[in-house]
Amino acid sequence: MFAIVLAAESAHGAEKAAFPPFDPWHFPSQLFWLAVFFGFLYFALSRFILPKIGNTLERRESSIAGDLDEAARLNEEAVEAQKAVEVSIAKAHAKARETADKARTKIDKNIAAETAKVDAEVDAKLAEAETRIEAFRTDAMKSVESIATDTTEAILGKFSTKAGKADISSAVKSALGEG
């Protein structure tokens, strides 16, 4: 195998003298085209391509930064809004309590007034009723006296006992007064 490789080498060596990278015939051509293509690449990259990529990266960075700022601003706004809501809720609570208190005192007053009025009416009616009862009672007692006198006269009449009207009435009176 190595014999074959060596044979190939020697056969080749006879055809070509120089080691290709050190063969000077192509040096001018290599340098010329290197200058042309490297220069062209440098020109294209530095003039057109790299500024554009840099611009894109910058835009991305600023857009991300802007978005973050916007998010922070909105977040702050949300916190403010939350605070405002809390404050208004607290205010509403206070107002409701106040209103309720006011209503309660008013109602209590009304109740007290009504109660006083009704009490007075009831007292007046009671007093009137008592006067009327007293009158009825006095009338009734008067009737009882006269009925008792009449009844006593009648009973004594049945027993054929004569008694003066004045005696009977005083006896009845004393009996009733005892009773």
Add this chain to the structure above:
Amino acid sequence: MNLFFHKVADPMHQFEVQKWFELPPVFGYDISFTNAAGFMLLGVVLCIAFFGYAASRGKIVPNRLQSMGEIGYGFVADMIRGTAGEEGLRFFPFVFTLFFFILFANMIGMVPYAFTTTSHVIVTGALAMLVIGIVIVFGLWKNGLKFFKLFAPSGAPWYIYILLIPIEIISFVARPLTLALRLFANMLAGHIMLKLFAGFAVTGITAGGIGLAVAPLAFGMGVALNALEFLVAGLQAYVFAILTCVYLNDALHPAH
């Protein structure tokens, strides 16, 4: 075995420069369009197409290809910032061009039958001289004679300078050489190795006998080397670019 096979199995054949279009000499120099120039052009066209697409799309929300182009942009920018600082960004287009020119050339070289432009020392040497030329011209223009402080770092006793200055000068002169040779030698050696192992595999099978046992080993080696060479292709482009940044940093801040 025919002549074609001899030619293909020869590991040096892949580095031969062939004329595609003969052009009339300019000032006595032959500037014919060769396969080397052709693959160089292919790399440049692919590079422009790739980054041109990423640039022209330019959406706030990128797709994959645009994102890749932008990652390349950020990668080179970070590389410069890391080695030469914010001031180094004035060389951003140059370093970017250099890095992707070499990267595309190296990667195209990994395609079978393609020509590797960076496997020629004249090309890598020219790029290295360009880098060092920019370092010297920009360093002198920006710093004047202070640029030569590069060779005499401050803070050493005077007798040390007798030794230090020649060493610094030698190391500075060695820069373009090492820059050129590192890339050239890596690409050349890698492609020779690939070709050799692939050649062993084919020759082993056609030779028969013990060759049948050697061929799979050689083929396996070739596969492993292929993976390694992809790494080398990327790494060498990176090394070239980052050393360029380091040297440019010297031009920006010579009195380090």
